Amino acid sequence: xxxxxxxxxxxxxxxxxxxxxxEVPRGGFVLVTGPNGSGKTTLLRLCAGLFAPTGxxxxxxxxxxxxxxxxxxxxxxxxxxxLENLDLYGRLYRLPExxxxxxxxxxxxGLWRVxxxxxxxxxxxxxxxxxxxxxxxxxxxxxxxxxxxxxxxVEGADLLQMELAERTGVTALVATHDPEALAGRVSARxxxx
Amino acid sequence: MLAFYWAPEDADQGFSQKIFYIHVPIALTAYAGFGxxxxxxxxxxxxxERRYDLESYTAVHxxxxxxxxxxxxxxxxxxxxWGHWWTWGERQLVLFLILxxxxxxxxxxxxxxxxxxxxxxxxxxxxxxGVVLIPVSFLAVRIAGTILxxxxxxxxxxxxxWQMLVCFLVSLGGMLALAGTLYQVELAGKRADGSLRELxxxxx
Amino acid sequence: MSAYAGDVAALAxxxxxxxxxxxxxVPAMLLFVVSALTIFHFALPSGSSARAETGLLWIAIVFxxxxxxxxxxxxxxxxxxxxxxxxxxxxxxAIWLGKTIGVTLFxxxxxxxxxxxxxxxFHPLSWELVAAVALADVGIAAIGTLLxxxxxxxxxxxxxxxxxxxxxxxxxxxxxxxxxxxANPGSFLAFLGLYDGVFAILSxxxxxxxxxx
Numbered sequence: 001x002x003x004x005x006x007x008x009x010x011x012x013x014x015x016x017x018x019x020x021x022x023e024v025p026r027g028g029f030v031l032v033t034g035p036n037g038s039g040k041t042t043l044l045r046l047c048a049g050l051f052a053p054t055g056x057x058x059x060x061x062x063x064x065x066x067x068x069x070x071x072x073x074x075x076x077x078x079x080x081x082x083l084e085n086l087d088l089y090g091r092l093y094r095l096p097e098x099x100x101x102x103x104x105x106x107x108x109x110g111l112w113r114v115x116x117x118x119x120x121x122x123x124x125x126x127x128x129x130x131x132x133x134x135x136x137x138x139x140x141x142x143x144x145x146x147x148x149x150x151x152x153x154v155e156g157a158d159l160l161q162m163e164l165a166e167r168t169g170v171t172a173l174v175a176t177h178d179p180e181a182l183a184g185r186v187s188a189r190x191x192x193x
Numbered sequence: 194m195l196a197f198y199w200a201p202e203d204a205d206q207g208f209s210q211k212i213f214y215i216h217v218p219i220a221l222t223a224y225a226g227f228g229x230x231x232x233x234x235x236x237x238x239x240x241x242e243r244r245y246d247l248e249s250y251t252a253v254h255x256x257x258x259x260x261x262x263x264x265x266x267x268x269x270x271x272x273x274x275w276g277h278w279w280t281w282g283e284r285q286l287v288l289f290l291i292l293x294x295x296x297x298x299x300x301x302x303x304x305x306x307x308x309x310x311x312x313x314x315x316x317x318x319x320x321x322x323g324v325v326l327i328p329v330s331f332l333a334v335r336i337a338g339t340i341l342x343x344x345x346x347x348x349x350x351x352x353x354x355w356q357m358l359v360c361f362l363v364s365l366g367g368m369l370a371l372a373g374t375l376y377q378v379e380l381a382g383k384r385a386d387g388s389l390r391e392l393x394x395x396x397x
Numbered sequence: 398m399s400a401y402a403g404d405v406a407a408l409a410x411x412x413x414x415x416x417x418x419x420x421x422x423v424p425a426m427l428l429f430v431v432s433a434l435t436i437f438h439f440a441l442p443s444g445s446s447a448r449a450e451t452g453l454l455w456i457a458i459v460f461x462x463x464x465x466x467x468x469x470x471x472x473x474x475x476x477x478x479x480x481x482x483x484x485x486x487x488x489x490x491a492i493w494l495g496k497t498i499g500v501t502l503f504x505x506x507x508x509x510x511x512x513x514x515x516x517x518x519f520h521p522l523s524w525e526l527v528a529a530v531a532l533a534d535v536g537i538a539a540i541g542t543l544l545x546x547x548x549x550x551x552x553x554x555x556x557x558x559x560x561x562x563x564x565x566x567x568x569x570x571x572x573x574x575x576x577x578x579x580a581n582p583g584s585f586l587a588f589l590g591l592y593d594g595v596f597a598i599l600s601x602x603x604x605x606x607x608x609x610x
Contacts, residue, residue, distance in 0.1 A: 012307055013394075050480055052310045052610035065486030075481035077411070077472060079418040091407040092485035094400060118418070134481075238606050295564035302561060305551040310610040315547045318603040319561065322540075325599055326565060329592060333568035336575060336584055 001026050001061050001142055001171045002047055008055030009042050016042045019056060022190060024173055029185045032175040034192030040175035041072065043192070044144045047173060060142070062171075065093055068140030070148055074131035078120030082111055082130055085119060086137060093138040105133040109159050124151040129159070136163060143172040149181055157181070212273065216266040218365040219259050220285060222372045224327065226256025227296070229376075231324035234317035246313040247387070249320055250303065251380045255372050257296045263289045284334050291330045295323055404487040408495025413502065415472055422468040426461050426507040431514050433457040438518055450519040451526070451577045455570050457511065458504075458530065459537070463559055465503050466541040469496060470549055479549075483608055493542055493604035497597075500538040508534070525586070529576035532589035533569050536596055540565050543600040546607045568592055 002024040009017040016039045024030050032040050045051045047060050048069045060067075076085045083102055090098025106112050109129040114122070119130060128151040135145070149157055164172075164185065174182065179189070230252035237245035267286040272278050281287060299319055306312040416422055437453040473479040482492050508530055516522050541562060548558040569592060575585035 011309065015394075048484060050483065050610070054309075063486065064484065067484065069480075069484055071477065071480060073477045073480075075478055077415060077478065079415050079472070080411070084414070088407055088411055089481070089485070092404060092482070092487050094486065238603075291564055291567050294567075298557075298560040298564060301557060302547065302551065305553045305557055307552070311550045314606045314610075315550055318543075318607055319547065321603065322565065322596075322599060325595060326568075329568050329595060332588060332591075333571040336588055337571045 001028070002173065003059045003061075004056065005058075006056035007046065007053055007058050009039070009046060009051060010054045017046075017192075024171060024188075026171055027169050027187075029172045029182075029187045030174070031179050031182060031186050031189045032173060032192060033177075033179055033189065038192035040192060041146055044069070044146050044173065044175055045071075048144050062142045065138065066141040068135040068138070068143045068145075070131055070135045070143075070145040072146055072150075074119075074127045075134060076119045076127065076130055079118055081116050081118055082106060082122075082133075083115045085130065086133055089134050089137055095138055101137060102133075105137050108163065109133050110155065125153050125156055128152050129156055132160060132163070136167075139167075141171060143167075143170055143174070145172065145174045145176075147176055148174065149176065149178055212266060212270040214361055214364045216263065216270055217285075218361070218368040219266060220263040220289065221365060222368040223256050223259035223263055223289070223292075225369060226252050226254075226259055226372060226376075227292070227320075227324055227327065230256060231320050234320040237313060237317045238321075243313065246316065247383055248380060249317060251376055251383060253296060253299060253320055253323075254379065255376050257293070257300075258375075259368075259372060260289055260293050260296065264293060282338070284331075284338060287334050288327075288330050291334075292323070292327065295326055299323065401488060401491055404491040405494045405498070408482075408492060409498040412496060412499035416499070416503065419472075421471070422465055423503050423506050425468075426465050426503065427510050429464050430457050430461040430507055430511040433460065434511065434514055434518055447520050448578050450515075452574050454511075454515050454519075454526075455533075455573045455577075458508070458533065458573075459563075459566050459570060461507055461511070462504055462534075462537045462541060463562060465500060465507070466537075466545050466562065467555060467558055469500055469542055469545040474549055479608060489605040489608055490601050492608065493546075493601060497538045497542045497600075500542055501534050504534045504538060505531075523577065525582040526573075526577040528586060529573045529582070529589060532586060532593060533573045536569055536589065536593040537566065539593065539597040539600045543604055543607060546604065550607075565596070 002022065004020055004022040006019040006021065007017055008015070008019055016037075020043070022030075022043075032043060034040055042051065046053060046058055048067060049060070049064065076082075077088075080088070083099075083106070086102035086105060087098060090102055095101055103112070103115070106115050109132055111126065111129055111133065114126065119127065122130065132148065135143070148160060152160065161181075164170075164182075172185075176182065179186075230249045233245045233249035233252055236242070237249060264286065267283065267289065268278050271280050271283060271286065279286070299316065302319055303312060303316055306315060434454075434457055437450070437457065441449060441453070470479065473482070479492075483489060512522060512527065512530070544561045544565075545558055548554040548561060551557045569589065572585050572589040572592060576582040576589065579585055
């Protein structure tokens with residue numbers, strides 16, 4: 001699904017990724033580890049199509065609507081409620097029955113009782129859960145997750161594990177500081193320096 | 194090349210007319226620069242090849258240089274003809290002021306954005322806006338003339354005796370050739386800079 | 398086709414909802430335009446012509462629009478939300494269209510206060526002026542939205558947006574002032590329509606390139 005050959009990304013003079021080779025087959029679950037600044041986020045953003053490579057090749061064999069991207073930022077509008085946010089994304093991702101799906105998603109991540117509260121009132125952990133709702137809302141074929149456990153409490157982390165467990169067969173590229181949490185699912189690892 | 198540039202001086206029609214042979218070709222060359230820059234910008238957006246960014250930028254730069262010269266020669270002409278360094282009635286001059294402001298903003302855009310694909314695309318889009326602005330502003334200044342700032346001076350009739358036409362075309366050809374040479378020189382210089390930088394990075 | 402319209406509607410509604418909840422932009426624009434008109438009264442010596450006053454109205458409109466435009470992508474910018482929109486499978490030009498509709502509406506709201514204020518402070522309005530303002534709004538919003546996205550990528554975005562915008566606004570002012578005071582406003586109004594059409598199409602088509610790499 002993802003095939004990178006000698007992929008490079010440079011910002012001005014700063015070289016973040018250098019001639020990286022990567023292959024993520026369908027159904028693969030790849031963990032990306034490395035210290036801060038090693039390029040984990042950049043790699044995910046390249047795969048999502050938010051950055052263009054400055055060198056090498058990158059092929060992501062998935063249409064835009066089938067990618068679920070979790071960024072550092074939750075990517076939700078603070079002045080809109082949780083439901084309104086998911087409704088907007090549901091509309092943009094052309095989901096049938098988006099209201100029902102949004103509601104179901106909020107329930108799965110324990111946010112049903114705050115569904116009509118503005119996202120600006122949420123705590124860090126709740127925002128992360130909402131961001132995860134947004135990521136999984138459209139049942140993506142490819143998951144690109146940047147530090148998914150960041151900010152989650154124990155309950156939130158369990159909910160995320162449950163969600164991932166249900167989505168067997170999904171392809172994933174996950175950047176994390178905590179590789180042990182996902183050790184059971186991992187098919188390959190990539191360590192960036 | 195420069196021989197072509199000086200040839201019109203021979204046409205003994207009075208100094209204000211001689212400026213015409215320089216001013217208008219310079220203006221037309223500036224348009225050509227902006228147009229070429231917009232074409233390269235379009236190519237960049239179509240194909241995504243990085244070299245078009247440099248070519249577009251250089252063409253716009255040449256256009257701006259000639260645009261500035263247009264304003265200067267136009268100002269000289271205004272001073273000679275009517276005794277003022279500036280007049281709002283002279284349509285060509287006003288048009289070039291607008292374009293000069295626009296393309297100066299182009300350089301501000303390039304200066305304040307980090308180099309990379311975003312800057313290339315943003316510059317290209319803005320260059321396209323510029324080339325569309327040319328006819329729109331021309332029209333605007335024309336209708337403005339009917340009401341807001343009455344046009345003082347209208348160019349003499351379109352029939353030029355053939356000697357003047359030849360001198361004019363020769364001057365135009367010379368200007369375009371001059372611009373073309375500057376373009377190639379600047380482009381080569383920028384490319385060399387770029388290659389040098391890449392080499393340094395490879396070695397580092 | 399209707400999917401596109403649905404996207405645009407959803408995005409425009411989102412912007413209106415955000416403004417309704419946060420009330421950042423429109424009140425500021427209202428206050429700004431009335432303050433500007435007040436300053437203009439003091440800036441004009443007594444006995445100034447109606448034409449000069451009309452000209453100043455157009456200046457007020459352009460700069461009020463600029464104020465609104467600097468806020469155009471504010472919500473998205475502060476939280477990198479544009480990424481979320483760009484990742485969606487919808488056409489990126491729908492983002493532009495939705496945002497432009499929102500900006501046009503904010504401008505109209507500001508003018509619903511500005512124009513009566515002007516009539517109160519200076520002299521009565523003609524229908525040509527109102528028509529010209531309406532046409533100008535569309536053009537300003539169209540290019541302004543695109544330029545706001547361009548400026549967002551730069552280091553000095555608050556400085557850059559006015560610089561990019563003002564040269565392009567000159568024809569709008571020419572058309573607008575001309576329509577307001579000329580004996581034959583028709584040609585000026587037609588010109589504004591042409592400006593709107595040409596630059597709206599250009600902005601619509603090139604937005605994709607400005608928000609992606």
